Amino acid sequence: MAARVMVWNEHRHERRNCIVRDIYPDGIHWTIASFLAEAGYETRTATLDEPEHGLTDEALNETDVLIWWGHLAHEEVSDEAVRKVRERVLNGMGLIVLHSGHFSKIFKTLMGTSCELKWREADEKERLWVVSPGHPIVEGIGEYIDLPKEEMYGEHFDIPAPDELIFTSWFEGGEVFRSGCAYFRGSGKIFYFRPGHETYPTYHHRDIQRVIANAVQWARPVRRSRPVYGNAKPLERIGVKA
Template structure:
């Protein structure tokens, strides 16, 4: 299995506070723990040619992990369409935190994907609401993060195929924080936590969820369906008269 971690990599280059938390970038931090778990993981960033997502790279990618925030509008439409087609063809997609506003997630969801938010250094508790789901494997009743950005309902997304996590925040809001979807042959998982100024991706439980999600989202390996006009498999009685 080959995983590509995409990150716009802008906060890390502009904000020393972010760079101190993620000296190798958010993409580098995710690559590190995935690689330690035996996953073949590479990275790609916004400012690379074709945003690091050439057709060849995507064709070799089984699961794409996506983190973006301040530069969603800079992602070229042709790259978005390329990723979209790969998801429909079976590539898994893991969308993290502020990636909810990415062009690719909004295209796959067909809604605004808008929400409430607040930065107040508040506690987040992600409750496991589907303990039988493979993405929640190895996680207890909840994951507690001492500081995170708040996301609150209403989250303008389609009803998830499966809801794995629901967050509660110290200020009182709740949020659907772990949502799965199927689009074409591909699987999509949205996972909420991961504000750039907090060490969320160094948390062992968060890492476990992302690793589980990568395994869950990998292509099933089934044959591509055949579409269009089809010849009958059996003789049709009406045609024999």
């Protein structure tokens, strides 16, 4: 059964900036949803200005993996929406956070840190080095991915140490960055993937598309019941002598 993917996007840059609109005329969310549909996934989209930000209980319950792109309006996302997404992740829903989504409420909540970093917009080359070559997220990817122009993100990136580090980026100006970070939270999996500044055609790059498609497959829920928590009866008789 194909994973059910929701691509969430603020959809603000595309309406305000003609450069972004030319690159993503239907929105970043539709570009991502389209190449994931071509990869065989069942896709839907949601945006900030929809009722409940498109993150209704029904929509979330029908989502296996949620992809999150945000930048201008992190604080406009309601705390209730963040609470619902967090609960779904802990119960097994996958979460893929892209680019400036590092500063979203949901990512900071799940990380428990500031998620601050250095940044610069200077049309720099980015080289993403694969540092975990056996990981399923990099299936079909070479030793590195070159992006001719991207926004720089630099260390220190204030996140918990990743459970699995998949990519490390080098930038033309000299900085490096942990750009592909995987985490396990509760029964869910989270992948943070750095590339994707809105004024560059990053999500049209075939290798970037391949990584995101692979990440969906990796992050989809494992089909099992969530562990039972709280007071537990013993499985064996306690204090019985032979």
